[in-house]
Amino acid sequence: MIWYLFGITVIIIDVTEFSHVHEPNEQGHSGEHHGHHHDYPSANRDHYDKDAQAFDERPSHQELARRTTLMDYACGTGLVSRELSSHVKTVVGVDISQGMVDQYNLRVSNQGISPDEMKAVCIELKGSGEELDGTKFDLIVCASSYHHFPSVDETTRILATFLKPGGSLLVTDILKNDESKDILGDFGHVVAHTSGFSEEEVKGIFERAALGEFSFTKATKAKFHGNEVDMFLARGVKL
Secondary structure, eight states: OEEEETTTTEEEEOGGGGTTOOOOOTTSSOOOOOSTTOOHHHHHHHHHHHHHHHHTTOHHHHHHHHHOEEEEETOTTSHHHHHHGGGSSEEEEEESOHHHHHHHHHHHHHTTOOTTTEEEEEOOOOOOTTGGGGOOEEEEEEESOGGGOSOHHHHHHHHHHTEEEEEEEEEEEEBOSGGGTTTTGGGTTTOSOTTOBOHHHHHHHHHHTTEEEEEEEEEEEEEETTEEEEEEEEEEEEO
């Protein structure tokens, strides 16, 4: 389940939704519904409404959260990291701005959180095996930053190298449409993609990085520099 608070560009994610956890059905085995007319949204809503109170207490979910490692790419001062930190084992923020990284780590320290649980590093990732001590991640998130990257293909390819098999890359950014045409044009000196991205563009980017199980969801609206835009959430899985 995913909630959006794009006033400050925060994603809160139930990590078990992205980790291939299969619970038994009423007959005691995992299975899939077949048929073109099955109402999946209603079935999921009813299932999780009934399951909500006991969900966090399940040993499999608790164990998954204790094992999950997360990279917050282009982390800034850590707004997203701080929202996600209680849902995962460790968070590593990555940013090319030393000023942002310093603020991130200062706020972590002020909260009494150990660097073993949450920290940021200033580095421009190249995808070599030695970076980040060779760490591989279950989940990588990148919130409202893709429009800054000169080559989103290269960035996505690099991020995919840091995923474990079965790990997910989640990207949220501006959805390209008539309303968002050149929405960030006044910031062209720091923004490479001033109109955002279409679903077709993001799908191609993910596929070229060998990420499968692509999904793309239109999210709520957000304000960028006083302009209202649509946002998307895209997911790809390292096969």
